[in-house]
Amino acid sequence: MREIAILGIGQTPISEHWEKSLRAIAGEAVLAALADAGRERADGPALSAVEGLFVGNMLSGLLNRQENLGALIADWVGLRGTEAVKVEAACGSGAAAVRAALMAVASGAMDCAVAVGVEKMTETVGPQTTAALATAADADWEAAQGLSFVAINALVMRRYLHEYKWKHTDFAPFSINAHANAVHNPYARLHDAITAADYNRARMVADPINLLDASPIGDGAAAVVLVPADLIPRNGRPVVTIAGSASATDSIAVHDRRDPLWLSAAAESAKKAYAQAGVGPADIDVFELHDAFSIMAALSLEACGFAERGQGPRLGLEGQIHPTGRVPIATRGGLKARGHPVGATGAYQIVEVAQQLRGEAGATQVPGAKIGMAQNIGGSGATIVTHILKAN
Amino acid sequence: MREIAILGIGQTPISEHWEKSLRAIAGEAVLAALADAGRERADGPALSAVEGLFVGNMLSGLLNRQENLGALIADWVGLRGTEAVKVEAACGSGAAAVRAALMAVASGAMDCAVAVGVEKMTETVGPQTTAALATAADADWEAAQGLSFVAINALVMRRYLHEYKWKHTDFAPFSINAHANAVHNPYARLHDAITAADYNRARMVADPINLLDASPIGDGAAAVVLVPADLIPRNGRPVVTIAGSASATDSIAVHDRRDPLWLSAAAESAKKAYAQAGVGPADIDVFELHDAFSIMAALSLEACGFAERGQGPRLGLEGQIHPTGRVPIATRGGLKARGHPVGATGAYQIVEVAQQLRGEAGATQVPGAKIGMAQNIGGSGATIVTHILKAN
Numbered sequence: 001m002r003e004i005a006i007l008g009i010g011q012t013p014i015s016e017h018w019e020k021s022l023r024a025i026a027g028e029a030v031l032a033a034l035a036d037a038g039r040e041r042a043d044g045p046a047l048s049a050v051e052g053l054f055v056g057n058m059l060s061g062l063l064n065r066q067e068n069l070g071a072l073i074a075d076w077v078g079l080r081g082t083e084a085v086k087v088e089a090a091c092g093s094g095a096a097a098v099r100a101a102l103m104a105v106a107s108g109a110m111d112c113a114v115a116v117g118v119e120k121m122t123e124t125v126g127p128q129t130t131a132a133l134a135t136a137a138d139a140d141w142e143a144a145q146g147l148s149f150v151a152i153n154a155l156v157m158r159r160y161l162h163e164y165k166w167k168h169t170d171f172a173p174f175s176i177n178a179h180a181n182a183v184h185n186p187y188a189r190l191h192d193a194i195t196a197a198d199y200n201r202a203r204m205v206a207d208p209i210n211l212l213d214a215s216p217i218g219d220g221a222a223a224v225v226l227v228p229a230d231l232i233p234r235n236g237r238p239v240v241t242i243a244g245s246a247s248a249t250d251s252i253a254v255h256d257r258r259d260p261l262w263l264s265a266a267a268e269s270a271k272k273a274y275a276q277a278g279v280g281p282a283d284i285d286v287f288e289l290h291d292a293f294s295i296m297a298a299l300s301l302e303a304c305g306f307a308e309r310g311q312g313p314r315l316g317l318e319g320q321i322h323p324t325g326r327v328p329i330a331t332r333g334g335l336k337a338r339g340h341p342v343g344a345t346g347a348y349q350i351v352e353v354a355q356q357l358r359g360e361a362g363a364t365q366v367p368g369a370k371i372g373m374a375q376n377i378g379g380s381g382a383t384i385v386t387h388i389l390k391a392n
Numbered sequence: 393m394r395e396i397a398i399l400g401i402g403q404t405p406i407s408e409h410w411e412k413s414l415r416a417i418a419g420e421a422v423l424a425a426l427a428d429a430g431r432e433r434a435d436g437p438a439l440s441a442v443e444g445l446f447v448g449n450m451l452s453g454l455l456n457r458q459e460n461l462g463a464l465i466a467d468w469v470g471l472r473g474t475e476a477v478k479v480e481a482a483c484g485s486g487a488a489a490v491r492a493a494l495m496a497v498a499s500g501a502m503d504c505a506v507a508v509g510v511e512k513m514t515e516t517v518g519p520q521t522t523a524a525l526a527t528a529a530d531a532d533w534e535a536a537q538g539l540s541f542v543a544i545n546a547l548v549m550r551r552y553l554h555e556y557k558w559k560h561t562d563f564a565p566f567s568i569n570a571h572a573n574a575v576h577n578p579y580a581r582l583h584d585a586i587t588a589a590d591y592n593r594a595r596m597v598a599d600p601i602n603l604l605d606a607s608p609i610g611d612g613a614a615a616v617v618l619v620p621a622d623l624i625p626r627n628g629r630p631v632v633t634i635a636g637s638a639s640a641t642d643s644i645a646v647h648d649r650r651d652p653l654w655l656s657a658a659a660e661s662a663k664k665a666y667a668q669a670g671v672g673p674a675d676i677d678v679f680e681l682h683d684a685f686s687i688m689a690a691l692s693l694e695a696c697g698f699a700e701r702g703q704g705p706r707l708g709l710e711g712q713i714h715p716t717g718r719v720p721i722a723t724r725g726g727l728k729a730r731g732h733p734v735g736a737t738g739a740y741q742i743v744e745v746a747q748q749l750r751g752e753a754g755a756t757q758v759p760g761a762k763i764g765m766a767q768n769i770g771g772s773g774a775t776i777v778t779h780i781l782k783a784n
Binding site: 001002021058059060061062064065066067068069070071072074075079080081082083084085086087088089090096099100102103104106107108109131132134135136137138139140143245246247248249250251252256264265268378379382383 | 454463472492494527638
């Protein structure tokens, strides 16, 4: 497969963007990514060089009454006419769009594609958003039974606490690290550091998940410009390439799994991505994982080989997840504090890993980061897309 | 780009499938396509050979309260674990999913992909469906102004009648041909032949579009199995390959176009597909076009080079659109009578062109068909995907 590079990255702050439409939010990220590509290389692709636009989005139909986002956003950014399509994999839509763009360029169908993840969620009322998010789960056998998305994750976390004898407070380091890192990320939704005491007294959402276990929704978009690596002229700056890309699924309903505490699609997609990149967990310098809930951070670390089964929380308790630790995660705030505009999140993760590999992560820079991984989850582990990036 | 073949095709009857869930409808088409691949070649891919599932769907979030269809359907058909994703381009979702699958196989990421278009629309009430379909248009500048999707097309048809001096009844041949052909298609939604008198006295929907100008919605799914052409052992049967595949966009709002009567995305995607396949309109033996409304049949014929501008209806009036005519269209009933389960339609079109190239189209077989084209439209011309198939 043709080696693909990420030449440009762009993102919007994650916030409540009452003043901006869905297309404007997406457009801001797309144009920022193209401008960034121009800064990276003097002859970076102009807008007119873009041959395909891949939009990752989950909820535009339900929350914005708008489908056909490909054409909508292409036109808005000045790409009227250009091939464009929406890719959906629930909260995994962002990375799924990047993977679709990657395959489009790798196939030879085009030499320059832009993937943008976008979501505009905050203009609607809470119950409507909660109901919309439940469409990531099994409509007939989970949502129709009254299970919201956070409730499903609460059942998983409850089971985890029971099986592996952890206390709820043992998950605090995941949230504390995420919030501490987000303070330094101007694009993050939350900029307040938290303490263990804050975590322990946070309001309950769905027992045992409290407010500081859960990621905040938001409006935002992130984009990447993909080109064949061999078409990038060398100018001394590192080239960030996609060394591994894989996607896998699991049953959509958690109760259908042999083991509700094992993210088999995370394990499977990571295994494939590791093999493609010729690396293993020990080689990963930074790991942007899908900490929609703190329990998911633990399960992701275990499925991807960074912790033994049932031992995910230990990495946090031992201080290994900070930017200078052995397994840096959520270095720009993660879903927990950077925010979780669901269909955009996977694109943010890839943008953030690219920032780390370029050495542009500021106060939360992972020293000497050369290989990074981003893993995006749709549903409670149902669709998982893993990317491994390298600085060359 | 690696040449891709369609080894298996499958479809469900389009109907009101109250007895079947969305996943069951999709699964039926996927398994039918795999069974068909097994019949075509003794060593056709087993279910376990499928490495990617690409689901074309528009309305599952709004009408079925279900997203994450990739994982949902993969699990249902026995592909739990396999990469899967949903692709959305409004009513063009079906062909967009086929194109995504094509690029995935062409990239070398996988050697066997299944694309399935699926929609389940009839379990909801009419106004809800009408509002959902309006998400294919511009939410802010069309739908929010009260324009339903049929109303937009009615404005286009009204303008066409005015500009080119046709009478409404001049569009009758499109509907009569579609209904006549659907009588012989067991998968079609409607099986009643109609006359010009029926057409002229049909109830008005949105002036000048009457009930027999408009395609019926429905529940259904169609699927194709894609593999690299060079991996198919020859056994005397023709191999159907995808010789051209292209997608293009236009402004999502019709009023933003320089000419509301010119489908520029149809022209652009057809031009690219013709170039890839090394053919022109005169070489196309069968053309499954997107006759969601009779006006769209005329505009598609013009944009793709089968008729002069403003002269689309002439082909019908001269009797050239029948299976034995010069430009056979809607040979299995088209959207008008086969039915229009929106996100599935593009996949049905490709299945039907493959049937023609294999010589399996029964009473509506186009004699000696070797090259066929399928064109699927999302929105009022906003996203258009064109495929050219060849029998080799």
